[in-house]
Amino acid sequence: MKTMTKVFVAIAAVGLVACSGSKKNYANLTAHEWILDKVEHVDSASQIVIPQERELRMAFADSTQAVYGMAPCNGFFGPFTVDGDNMTIGSLATTMAYCLDMPFESAYLAWLKDVATYKATENTLTLRDANNKVTLYYIKKQ
Secondary structure, eight states: OHHHHHHHHHHHHHHHHHHHHHHHHHHHHHHSEEEEEEEEETTOSSOOOOOOSSOOEEEEETTTTEEEEEOSSOEEEEEEEEETTEEEEOOOEEOOOOOTTHHHHHHHHHHHHTEEEEEEOSSEEEEEETTSSEEEEEEEOO
């Protein structure tokens, strides 16, 4: 009986540590506005160049469970959900401006739709798809 109690206590302790890590991850996610810094795409033959005319920024609102931001040409917003370190970004609505960076914007919005996991620290945010083919790296907006 004592052994079972020790095992249960050990399992509960591991669960609490895992939950507190996820809570901190989520708290960091919603505490900052993020600027896209780098994109890694496994299938890309060359480095993906982020348009530099505007900051590609994004924020996650805890109170409304909404993500919103600025792609190269258009603003966007939509719902997001988080379960531990897993993330789903729902359908995104955008404004309808046109610019020369539309091909990148289309790809970027598709990558956001495919996000499956996230990791948010005090200064960085990393979003990955389920197959680790696309990784989006953000830095905290100063």
